[in-house]
Amino acid sequence: xxxxxxxxxxxxxxxxxxxxxxxxxxxxxxxxxxxxxxxxxxxxxxxxxxxxxxxxxxxxxxxxxxxxxxxxxxxxxxxxxxxxxxxxxxxxxxxxxxxxxxxxxxxxxxxxxxxxxxxxxxxxxxxxxxxxxxxxxxxxxxxxxxxxxxxxxxxxxxxxxxxxxxxxxxxxxxxxxxxxxxxxxxxxxxxxxxxxxxxxxxxxxxxxxxxxxxxxxxxxxxxxxxxxxxxxxxxxxxxxxxxxxxxxxxxxxxxxxxxxxxxxxxxxxxxxxxxxxxxxxxxxxxxxxxxxxxxxxxxxxxxxxxxxxxxxxxxxxxx
Amino acid sequence: xxxxxxxxxxxxxxxxxxxxxxxxxxxxxxxxxxxxxxxxxxxxxxxxxxxxxxxxxxxxxxxxxxxxxxxxxxxxxxxxxxxxxxxxxxxxxxxxxxxxxxxxxxxxxxxxxxxxxxxxxxxxxxxxxxxxxxxxxxxxxxxxxxxxxxxxxxxxxxxxxxxxxxxxxxxxxxxxxxxxxxxxxxxxxxxxxxxxxxxxxxxxxxxxxxxxxxxxxxxxxxxxxxxxxxxxxxxxxxxxxxxxxxxxxxxxxxxxxxxx
Numbered sequence: 001x002x003x004x005x006x007x008x009x010x011x012x013x014x015x016x017x018x019x020x021x022x023x024x025x026x027x028x029x030x031x032x033x034x035x036x037x038x039x040x041x042x043x044x045x046x047x048x049x050x051x052x053x054x055x056x057x058x059x060x061x062x063x064x065x066x067x068x069x070x071x072x073x074x075x076x077x078x079x080x081x082x083x084x085x086x087x088x089x090x091x092x093x094x095x096x097x098x099x100x101x102x103x104x105x106x107x108x109x110x111x112x113x114x115x116x117x118x119x120x121x122x123x124x125x126x127x128x129x130x131x132x133x134x135x136x137x138x139x140x141x142x143x144x145x146x147x148x149x150x151x152x153x154x155x156x157x158x159x160x161x162x163x164x165x166x167x168x169x170x171x172x173x174x175x176x177x178x179x180x181x182x183x184x185x186x187x188x189x190x191x192x193x194x195x196x197x198x199x200x201x202x203x204x205x206x207x208x209x210x211x212x213x214x215x216x217x218x219x220x221x222x223x224x225x226x227x228x229x230x231x232x233x234x235x236x237x238x239x240x241x242x243x244x245x246x247x248x249x250x251x252x253x254x255x256x257x258x259x260x261x262x263x264x265x266x267x268x269x270x271x272x273x274x275x276x277x278x279x280x281x282x283x284x285x286x287x288x289x290x291x292x293x294x295x296x297x298x299x300x301x302x303x304x305x306x307x308x309x310x311x312x313x314x315x316x317x318x319x
Numbered sequence: 320x321x322x323x324x325x326x327x328x329x330x331x332x333x334x335x336x337x338x339x340x341x342x343x344x345x346x347x348x349x350x351x352x353x354x355x356x357x358x359x360x361x362x363x364x365x366x367x368x369x370x371x372x373x374x375x376x377x378x379x380x381x382x383x384x385x386x387x388x389x390x391x392x393x394x395x396x397x398x399x400x401x402x403x404x405x406x407x408x409x410x411x412x413x414x415x416x417x418x419x420x421x422x423x424x425x426x427x428x429x430x431x432x433x434x435x436x437x438x439x440x441x442x443x444x445x446x447x448x449x450x451x452x453x454x455x456x457x458x459x460x461x462x463x464x465x466x467x468x469x470x471x472x473x474x475x476x477x478x479x480x481x482x483x484x485x486x487x488x489x490x491x492x493x494x495x496x497x498x499x500x501x502x503x504x505x506x507x508x509x510x511x512x513x514x515x516x517x518x519x520x521x522x523x524x525x526x527x528x529x530x531x532x533x534x535x536x537x538x539x540x541x542x543x544x545x546x547x548x549x550x551x552x553x554x555x556x557x558x559x560x561x562x563x564x565x566x567x568x569x570x571x572x573x574x575x576x577x578x579x
Contacts, residue, residue: 170435177434177441178424178448185410185421192408195370196488197396197425206431252412 006172014165021157029157033225035265036160037218040167042245042257044214047171049243050251051180052207053187054103055112058119059242062212064126064234065092066219068133071141071229081144081151085220089213096212097205104204119239126231138230141223151224160221167214171254174210183207184252237279244286250296259297321348322384323492323524324369329378331361331368331548338364340548341378346492351518351525353539353556355532357568361548362528363405366494369526370402371395382492396425401490405497405528407477411470415461415480418469419452422487427451452487459483459513474501478510486517495527499534507531511538532560544568 021029045059070088073079079087099118106114126133133139144151151159174180182203185193190200223229241264249260264285271278289296324346331339339361346352354362367373369380371392380387387395410418429444456462459479464472469480478501485493498514499507511534518525529535535542535556542559544552546568552559559565 173437173441174434177437177445178420178427178429179431179434181413181417181421181424184413184417188410188412189408191372192404192410192484193421194372194392195396195402195404196421196484197393198421199391199393 007169010165010168014161017161018158021161022154026153029153030225031265031269033153033157033160033221035262036157036164037222037225038242038245038261038265039164039258040221041215041218041242042249042261043167043171043254044211044218045242046246046249046251046254046257047174047183047214048207048211050246050253050256051175051183051187052204054204054207055108056115056208056211057112057236057239057243058099058115058122059211059215060234060236060238061119061122062092062096062215063219063222063238064122064229064231065095065212066216067223067229067234068126068139068219069216070220071139071223072132074142074144075139080146081220081224082146085217085224088220089216092216092219093209093213096215097209099212100205100208103208104201116236119236123231123235126234134230136231138228141227141229143227144224156225160225163217163221167217168254168258171214171257175254179206237282240279240286241282244282244289246296247286247289247294248296250298253298255301256296256298259301263297322346323348323350323382324526325379325381325384326365326369327379327381329365329368329380330376331364331373332376333373337548339368342545342548342550344543344550344553346524346526348491348524349518349522351515351527351538351540353535353542354526354528354545355530355535355542356545359547360545362545363496364548365545366402366496366526366528369395369494370400396488396490399489399491400494401485401488401492402494403478403481403485403496403498405500407474407481409469409472409477409480411468413469414466415469415472416449416452416456416465418480419455419461419484419487420448422484423448423451423455425488455483455487475503475506478502478506482510482513486523490523492524492526495525495529497528497530499529499531507534508537514538536560 017032021032041059041063045056048054048056066088069091070081070084073084073087074081103111103114127135144156182193182198185198186200186203194200245260245264246257247260248264249258250256268278271281293299322345326342326344329339329342330337342361342365354365356362364373368375369387371387371390375388382398382400385398387398387400390398410421427444427448429441433441453462453465456465459482461476461480461483464476469477472480478498482498495514499510502510514525515538517523527538539556541554542556543550544559544565551568552562552565554562
């Protein structure tokens with residue numbers, strides 16, 4: 001019953017946002033698209049870090065893999081964007097599984113360093129294979145077309161919106177199922193998990209592949225929304241920003257990913273006058289939340305809900 | 320009687336330390352076997368070796384004549400070996416129901432793709448798992464805690480949850496590591512009664528590590544005594560109490576208290 005209610009809330013929000021955006025200008029719609037893309041990426045990272053308990057400093061690299069591979073599939077092989085983006089996400093998933101195989105045996109600082117190394121490798125590959133990727137100068141993404149017509153800003157937003165809805169829905173499904181319990185169990189007590197038959201290493205690897213799938217999807221969407229990609233978009237700063245999303249929103253919950261990414265997506269706009277200090281500000285926010293609100297903004301929502309429940313129950317008691 | 324567990328010359332070394340040295344024992348199906356010995360005798364290491372948590376140096380472990388050696392810990396669980404933990408190892412951030420659902424998960428496996436798309440199959444699997452888990456919670460008198468986070472519960476209740484979780488996986492052989500430590504006398508009696516009725520009603524073989532001789536007398540069909548990684552005596556609990564070597568190594572002064 002709870003899930004059907006959640007699904008209808010999700011569906012109504014998507015419809016409401018689609019209607020709202022139809023009345024807005026091109027720039028706000030563009031910003032909303034970017035927020036949706038951030039939400040999808042945050043959902044993926046949160047499954048990996050918040051649920052399975054594995055730190056990753058290379059989530060942005062999987063976005064890069066999705067963005068570059070889908071753009072190149074369109075530019076070089078003429079694949080339509082609606083096919084290229086899922087393929088890009090699929091490729092990111094494969095690479096995620098490849099990285100997950102060794103990474104799932106590492107913990108803490110070693111895992112952080114290994115993922116940081118992977119991020120550097122992806123950066124170097126993009127920069128060195130400039131013939132294909134455009135190198136540091138970036139890559140112009142072919143405009144998305146459908147039936148011979150350019151896809152408008154608004155329609156691209158609808159695509160992002162639908163994908164975000166799908167990401168929220170699918171991740172919620174996973175977390176409320178056996179898969180979600182196993183991800184959490186692996187984080188909370190790998191010993192007890194394996195004694196109950198949970199294949200700990202395979203679950204950790206699955207988490208890597210799964211998070212890369214969401215990141216790859218986010219990357220492919222980013223490419224067609226922005227129209228231009230360069231390696232700087234997918235560097236350490238981006239990875240740090242994504243970690244900030246889930247820490248600010250709340251680790252281990254889909255709501256946390258959505259809230260954190262949505263709130264912080266507005267930040268670059270607010271910080272435009274002090275753009276060069278962005279990384280410092282993100283780091284301060286990250287440290288602030290880790291120190292003072294380690295469970296993230298989602299706890300505000302929980303306590304708000306409890307207060308509402310209390311208020312209504314006292315009202316009922318009075319009547 | 321059918322033999323469930325056979326251990327042949329099991330040796331476990333950690334660097335220069337030999338924790339278990341040429342341990343051999345057999346446990347019959349449906350038996351309740353006690354494993355006692357002073358601290359450092361290698362009891363928990365033996366359990367960890369059987370469950371695949373620590374690598375064995377040499378020897379053989381067979382469950383129903385199939386070797387467990389060289390299997391990963393989760394594969395050993397799938398062969399039907401369950402365990403509880405001395406310090407419980409709860410999934411702290413999860414509800415008691417979710418803890419037990421993880422045990423149920425060993426035999427009710429909703430495929431990933433079905434879980435992702437919340438298909439009818441996933442829905443049915445989840446409902447079945449839930450009702451199985453609730454049955455177990457009821458049997459262990461834990462229903463009132465179903466939605467409590469494990470981290471918020473006292474040790475005695477966690478001990479019960481640990482046992483419920485292990486049984487939810489429907490093991491054939493269950494290894495209990497100090498099941499009554501941290502329990503009051505009456506809680507311990509309750510746990511003994513529960514373990515006994517389980518072993519009988521579901522034909523689960525139990526291997527119990529326990530310090531408390533009173534518990535051992537009440538629970539075990541037979542007892543194996545370990546010291547310095549070796550077996551020094553084996554037999555019925557009443558005989559073991561009178562064994563000179565056991566008294567010297569372990570029971571000592573406590574014997575008079577431990578006698579029933």
